[in-house]
Amino acid sequence: MTRSAQNLLLVLIGGAVLWITLASGEYVNYVKPGFRYLLVPAGGVLVLLGAAGLRREWRDTDGHRDEEDGHGDSADAHGHDHSRGPRVAWLLCLPVLAIFVIAPPALGSFTASRDGRPAPPPAPPAQGFGALPRGGAPIPMTMGEFIGRSYEAQTGAPASLAGVPVRLTGFVTPRKSGGWQVTRLKMACCAGDAIPFPVIVRGLPQPPADAWVQVDGTWRPPAPGTAATGVHELHGSAVRRVAKPRNPYE
Numbered sequence: 001m002t003r004s005a006q007n008l009l010l011v012l013i014g015g016a017v018l019w020i021t022l023a024s025g026e027y028v029n030y031v032k033p034g035f036r037y038l039l040v041p042a043g044g045v046l047v048l049l050g051a052a053g054l055r056r057e058w059r060d061t062d063g064h065r066d067e068e069d070g071h072g073d074s075a076d077a078h079g080h081d082h083s084r085g086p087r088v089a090w091l092l093c094l095p096v097l098a099i100f101v102i103a104p105p106a107l108g109s110f111t112a113s114r115d116g117r118p119a120p121p122p123a124p125p126a127q128g129f130g131a132l133p134r135g136g137a138p139i140p141m142t143m144g145e146f147i148g149r150s151y152e153a154q155t156g157a158p159a160s161l162a163g164v165p166v167r168l169t170g171f172v173t174p175r176k177s178g179g180w181q182v183t184r185l186k187m188a189c190c191a192g193d194a195i196p197f198p199v200i201v202r203g204l205p206q207p208p209a210d211a212w213v214q215v216d217g218t219w220r221p222p223a224p225g226t227a228a229t230g231v232h233e234l235h236g237s238a239v240r241r242v243a244k245p246r247n248p249y250e
Contacts, residue, residue, distance in 0.1 A: 007053030014046025028247045031190045122148045138167040138216040143184040143197035144250055150219055150232040161219045172211045180206040182215050186250045204236035212244045
């Protein structure tokens with residue numbers, strides 16, 4: 001790989017970062033939205049560094065590079081050409097091609113079904129979960145809030161959630177033991193640390209795996225005498241397909 005190719009690769013990597021951040025918005029498939037303010041400057045710096053290197057190489061090609069050893073080439077006394085890097089460096093092109101040609105999608109049901117970790121109950125707000133209105137249309141609720149309220153209801157305050165219609169949005173994950181669940185992944189930093197927030201849906205037919213859906217229903221309490229666990233269930237009343245949200249994570 002020549003130095004010009006190395007600099008061109010820097011430009012391509014920087015351009016790819018700017019593309020998924022500013023143009024397509026696909027960066028939210030891999031990191032939290034707040035990282036936008038770090039990715040844009042980083043991509044810009046890579047483009048500028050690569051462009052500066054290309055300008056220097058092209059200028060040297062016009063008459064300066066051949067003066068290094070007075071023999072008309074850049075090889076040293078042992079015949080090594082130091083203007084070229086190792087061929088394995090071409091492998092750095094693969095991430096760029098992956099972004100431009102086959103950009104990996106957000107994590108889905110395959111990841112959620114293989115992750116055996118139960119979703120930890122999210123910490124409630126500092127002021128606690130507020131009272132929910134009774135009667136009326138289903139209340140849109142994040143998966144984290146529903147799981148937090150479900151855990152709270154299982155540990156001593158069932159009236160706070162029982163009988164309240166809610167609406168959850170997530171993707172369909174088939175269960176190994178049968179049935180299905182609506183799932184949303186929660187990331188702390190990037191897709192590598194994402195944890196699934198699943199809610200088992202009862203009483204509704206299963207849509208296709210990985211389809212994004214909105215599910216209306218009411219919290220289903222565990223059987224009497226069952227200890228509080230990481231299992232949370234919804235007795236569904238309606239399900240509809242929806243488009244994948246711009247940010248697929250919570």
